[in-house]
Amino acid sequence: MTVTTNVTKTVDARGLSCPLPIVKTALAIKELGSGDMIEVLATDPGSTKDFVAWSKTTGHELVESTVDGKVFRYILRKK
Amino acid sequence: MEQNLALVLFSGTDDKLNAAAVMTAGAAAIGRPVHIFLQYWALDSFRADRIADDHGLAPEAGDAGRRAVDALAAAGQAPWHETLRQAKELGEVDIQACSLSMDLLQITESDLDPLVDGVEGVTSFWLAASDGQVVFI
Numbered sequence: 001m002t003v004t005t006n007v008t009k010t011v012d013a014r015g016l017s018c019p020l021p022i023v024k025t026a027l028a029i030k031e032l033g034s035g036d037m038i039e040v041l042a043t044d045p046g047s048t049k050d051f052v053a054w055s056k057t058t059g060h061e062l063v064e065s066t067v068d069g070k071v072f073r074y075i076l077r078k079k
Numbered sequence: 080m081e082q083n084l085a086l087v088l089f090s091g092t093d094d095k096l097n098a099a100a101v102m103t104a105g106a107a108a109i110g111r112p113v114h115i116f117l118q119y120w121a122l123d124s125f126r127a128d129r130i131a132d133d134h135g136l137a138p139e140a141g142d143a144g145r146r147a148v149d150a151l152a153a154a155g156q157a158p159w160h161e162t163l164r165q166a167k168e169l170g171e172v173d174i175q176a177c178s179l180s181m182d183l184l185q186i187t188e189s190d191l192d193p194l195v196d197g198v199e200g201v202t203s204f205w206l207a208a209s210d211g212q213v214v215f216i
Contacts, residue, residue, distance in 0.1 A: 017156050019105040023165050026108045050105075057109040 085208035091120030107170030
């Protein structure tokens with residue numbers, strides 16, 4: 001299932017190292033409303049575990065976590 | 080998760096300050112309040128006129144470490160003070176200068192970068208640290 005069409009905002013964190021993908025996402029998600037979807041593109045290999053942990057702590061649901069070559073893609077739904 | 084984290088920054092080299100900035104930003108991202116206490120050479124690196132200077136690396140970095148750090152910076156890695164600025168934007172991050180170190184360096188609050196929220200003594204630091212974890216870098 002793909003939910004790309006429902007994405008409100010995209011954070012391009014490609015090339016940024018830890019913890020900036022999370023930091024940029026956390027800042028961006030503040031601007032969204034509850035239930036809005038955000039897409040994150042990242043190349044930081046630690047980001048996969050970080051987004052799982054961040055989602056668990058903040059309650060923003062990690063809807064998708066995929067990888068295409070060196071680019072990780074996450075979709076989150078704001079709590 | 081509301082458990083607070085206290086960082087005591089002693090070292091003023093860019094690698095250690097970056098490690099501290101990363102820890103801070105990560106904690107801020109999960110909603111943990113962070114209290115930072117700046118001592119000695121770390122405080123010196125927060126002087127407004129020097130914050131963006133090259134503060135060197137810890138001795139164990141060596142030449143290879145220097146090249147690795149330079150390569151990351153050339154690839155666009157944000158400097159530690161920028162990461163700290165973002166962490167402050169994101170969450171509850173309070174940065175305090177150690178008053179003894181202010182005396183040591185013979186500086187006043189106006190010499191410090193606006194990232195620094197104030198000056199305090201060690202007693203105030205321990206009160207702020209409360210029963211949270213304390214990390215010394």
